[in-house]
Amino acid sequence: MLTNEQMTVITSTVPVLEEHGVKVTTRFYRQLFNDHPELLNLFNHVNQETGDQPKALAYSLYQAASNIENLESILPVVKQIAHKHRSIGVKEEHYPIVGEYLLQAMQDELGLNSDDPVIEAWGAAYGIIADVFIQVEKEMYEQAGWDGFREMKVSSKVRESDEIYSFYFSPADGGPLPLFQPGQYISIEASIPGEKYRHIRQYSLSDAPGKNHYRISVKRENNPEGIVSNYLHDQVNAEDSIYISAPAGDFTVKEAHSPLILISGGVGVTPLLSMYKRVRESQPERPVTFVQAVRNENVHGLAEEIHVLKEDSHIRHIVCYEEPENIDAGDFKGRLTPEALASFLPQEQAEYYLCGPELFMQSVYDMLKDLGISSNQISYEFFGPTMTLVENK
Known part of the structure; x- marks a missing residue:
């Protein structure tokens, strides 16, 4: 436990x-990384x-300092980060190393001695926070479908658009695949020719659970260059081996009777499509509105798959093309606006799930708040270091 004096010191560092x-x-x-380059096998270079990873860690430190008297309030963020840690293979033995270097960085950057009350207080706080992570991640490792990275065979590779390929994975050992929660992701471990270190990336599972395969749908990233996405697009083919971790993540669809609103930007459609399929199977009468914002028809991945699913009158699929190739394509032209969004929303209370680029999600989040939607009705997923959308309202 932290003393009152230590909590006061940490609060003063906000x-x-x-x-x-x-x-x-x-x-x-x-x-x-200079002293432990082997850890580059775990981190996204x-x-x-x-600078996204340092920003995310700085935000986590800020949240810990701001809530030091009530650390339980940041447990949802801890669990979100812990899912990623379990997915990439962070273990208990890594925490003392991280703590040592984090405290040293504080000393060096803030010009403090090792016996300064700020460093001592943060050392105590880090120990408590690390123990929470270790315990949460221990439970996640025990509950995972398997430990580490498991060999899969690429049973199929399917072109979905000019920018997206889907990859279907089946266990190389012929064993069963554990169920996953719609919205979860897997980590790909890629040993790429010419690269000194392994690269690990998370990709959302884009198909419904309960099948004899896992599927991811990957957009080729060029800005910055997507080392792993380009490797998958250009070098991985059917019958190749790939290594993946067990499904992880807490961005999962809730069982409810209220309408479900799914809003995706670009390849952010992937976890939402998995949610969509599951709800269609388990709650066939639940009203669903699926809004896709896409640049144009050429890059619109998985479009036909979603279109086929909207046969019932309580299912709505709405496409917004920012720059359509065909003037008649899509339901709306240009970027998603508050007026357009308002026209999609039901009158009764609903559950909202967002996924896509950060700026897109921030924009949609702000619009929903302006339309009177409570933040506790909105869930979202980042493709990258864990951060939180800004509460502008």
């Missing part, structure tokens, strides 16, 4: 972390280069 947090975490990662 404005310091707000100003210098990213500098601290950037220094932390730089020194950690692109997120390091763009």
Whole structure:
């Protein structure tokens, strides 16, 4: 337990972390990887280069400091991060190493000595937070379908659009596949020719659970260059082997009788399609509105698959093309607007699920809040380091 004095000291660092947090975490990662390059096998190198990972860690530190007197309030964020840790193989023995380098980065960046009350208080706090992560992740490892990365065979590779391929995976050992929750993801472990370290990426499962395969639908990323997505598109084919971790993630659809609203931007359709299929199977009478915002028809992945599912009168599928090739394509032209969004929404209370690029989700989130939708009705998933949409309203 932290003493009252330690909690007061940590609370006093909130404005310091707000100003210098990213500098601290950037220094932390730089020194950690310099001394322990083997950890580069676990981390997304692109997120390091763009600064997204240091920003995400700085945000987590800020949240911990702001809620130090009630750490239970950040448990949902802890669980979200813990899912990713379990998915990529973070283990208990990694936490002391991280703690040592994080405290050293604080000392160096803030000009403090090792016996400064701030460093001592944060050392105590880190120990408590690390123990929470270790316990949560231990339970997740025990509940996972398997440990580590399991060999799969690519049973099929299907072109979905100019930018998206679907990959179907079946166990190389012929064993069964555990069920997953619609909305969850798997991690791909890629040993790419010419690359010194392994690359691990998370991809949402895009098909319904209960089949003899897992499916992911991958967009080729070019800005920044998607090392793993390009590898999958260009070098992985049917009958090749690929290694994946057991399904993880807490962005899952809730069983409810209220209408379900799914809003995707681009390839953000993938976890929502899995949710859509499950609801169609388990709650066939539940009203569903599926809104897809896509650049144009050429990059509209999985479109026909969703279209076929909307045969019932209580299912609505709405497509917004920002720059359509054909003037008659889609239901709306241009970017999604508050007026267009309002026309899709039901009068009664509903559950909303968002997935897509961060700017898209922030825009839709703001529009929903402006339309009177409560934040506890809105769930969303980031394709990248865990962060939270800004409460602008």
